[in-house]
Amino acid sequence: MASIHQLQRIATQVRRDILRQVHAVNSGHPGGSLGCTDFLTALYFHTLKHTPVPFEMDGNGQDLFFLSNGHISPVFYSVLSRSGYFPVDELKTFRKLNSRLQGHPTTHEKLPGVRMASGSLGQGLSVAIGAALSKKLNNDNTLVYTLHGDGELQEGQIWEAAMYAAAKKVDNLIATVDANGQQIDGSTDHVLNLGSLEAKWQAFGWDVLHMDGNNMESVVSTLETAKSHTGKGKPVVILMKTEMGSGVDFMMGSHKWHGVAPNDEQLAKGLAQLEETLGDY
């Protein structure tokens, strides 16, 4: 199991991968990807009980992760490849014709590590509940994790799922909300104010935790706490405060880098802030 220092070094490489992927095709979503890098790095290199090879769709006896906000595929692909699901070199094919690394993640091209297509928002929590129910039927005591954007919580299906998970005591489920306060058209406060996320999830009957999503120690320890809260009759949600664009100074503090790729100069400037720790693909 990786130490905090090792996780931080992996995260630096993942951030490089994100910038290089979106730059190469001049498209993709770097902002949210950078913000969720520490979380996904901690999850895949520290928290999850998983077997990348051979990849098994059913994942019996393994923890499962579902990315509901599929647009942050660059960070997902980087972390999956860096943890061994597929060759790191394949990141070169991101968003290109005939690639398994589609703009949004899919099972359709059979990319190892992906168990459900996502992109159209709001569907991942329901899917994760289904997988969690399947685990219960199979007497499989591993866990199911999800990640959602905060803007995504504007989709009604999320709240159908939230109501169901609490009412039916789906307590082998840990959802995380990337609370970066940003979405395409601006801040969440501006577009459609989410109100108190803590009050909402609590009212829906969830066990609510908080963490600083861009502090590796906070991420690792909160995920451990979340695990210890499972199996107690309530689903668990982590409200994760992050900064969109985290790790690249000129991408932070704004929604502008939600879905825009850096140009050559911006790429160089960004990479200069991120040490190459594992070797670029």
Add this chain to the structure above:
Amino acid sequence: MTAPFTYTDQQDTRSGFGAGLLELGRKNPEVVALCADLTGSLKMDAFEKEFPERFFQVGIAEANMIGIAAGMTIGGRIPFTGTFANFSTGRVYDQIRQSVAYSGKNVKICASHAGLTLGEDGATHQILEDIGLMKMLPHMVVINPCDFNQTKAATLAIAEYEGPVYLRFGRPKVPNFTPADQKFEIGKAVLLKEGKDVSIFATGHLVWKALKAAEALMEKGIDAEVINIHTIKPLDEAAVLASVSKTGCAVSAEEHQRHGGLGDSIAQVLSMKLPKPLEYVAVNDSFGESGTPEELMVKYGLDTSDIVKAAEASIARK
């Protein structure tokens, strides 16, 4: 079958689904059922009673139901979702598209109260677009059985098939004429009556009406062939082409919009491979309304007499 066509009893196709689901529960431990607050209407109550641990009541939240079903396939389960056809398709189209069809998940979407024969509840619930919506999704299998026995057999058959399926059935009691022991083969049309003058391709509740139309046509000296297209996708092209090669003209009959239904599927095959006249018996770009099923079928042109007229029109165009 030979005329006059007879049936053993009258039953609703949804009860055929319920009976099939119960039998599946006993045969296959991987089968699970989900319902959005319509357990009695879908006849899923017997399954719920016998297998409570494999039955999932999701409440009035169909989008969530489809997502949960998709997720349950991970771990090996075979989920059957149940609600009205309207809420099984139009309401959850994007969930089916992304989480089931594109993701290639082994979910069986089972839809009752399809079409006009839902009756008095009116157009909000009478979906006539569902076949079109579902057949446009890549690799989605679309099945519309004709009676109790065939719906039960179809329910059993789709559990053996790996992949997404849309199974459409209805509310009213209708003649039950398919032999109880007839095996259901996905994508294999059933020739019910041979004939040489016109091919009538019918699906769902219109199959019995097509047989009655064939009787009426016989009295007029017209020898109609009647084929039950229970699987709209994949369509049994060979059966369509073989029949029309012989008869030289065709009629399609369905409880669905003319746009995007069975008729269009047959028209595509004929126009590409065997250009011959085709007349549609279908709802013509209209919503339904409240009324008894019988009244509605007459008003919207889906009655036996409408099939007779369409057959004559198709023959006249040869």
